[in-house]
Amino acid sequence: xxxxxxxxxxxxxxxxxxxxxxxxxxxxxxxxxxxxxxxxxxxxxxxxxxxxxxxxxxxxxxxxxxxxxxxxxxxxxxxxxxxxxxxxxxxxxxxxxxxxxxxxx
Numbered sequence: 001x002x003x004x005x006x007x008x009x010x011x012x013x014x015x016x017x018x019x020x021x022x023x024x025x026x027x028x029x030x031x032x033x034x035x036x037x038x039x040x041x042x043x044x045x046x047x048x049x050x051x052x053x054x055x056x057x058x059x060x061x062x063x064x065x066x067x068x069x070x071x072x073x074x075x076x077x078x079x080x081x082x083x084x085x086x087x088x089x090x091x092x093x094x095x096x097x098x099x100x101x102x103x104x105x
Contacts, residue, residue, distance in 0.1 A: 013098070063095035 007014045037047050057065070070085055070092075077085060 010098075059095040059098050063092040066092040066095075 034044070037044060066088055070088055073081070073085060
């Protein structure tokens with residue numbers, strides 16, 4: 001699904017996903033990504049031509065993967081880790097509930 005289709009069919013959810021991006025300073029992240037590409041001896045064109053290893057995952061597959069990773073966490077967690085675990089499980093549940101959104105290719 002393209003971004004414009006996501007916004008058209010799931011406007012509120014798309015806007016919710018975009019809210020945290022308002023205050024991001026992407027310049028540092030873009031420069032770091034570019035530096036990594038150059039350090040690997042590659043060009044941006046070569047990286048763009050590479051397949052996305054996660055593009056075939058459905059939202060349900062992603063949710064299952066998050067849960068599987070969380071199942072490996074130790075049983076005794078700090079309060080901050082318990083909060084983080086709870087938030088990740090809630091996010092995985094939202095992914096499970098969003099079954100009508102196709103994988104992004």
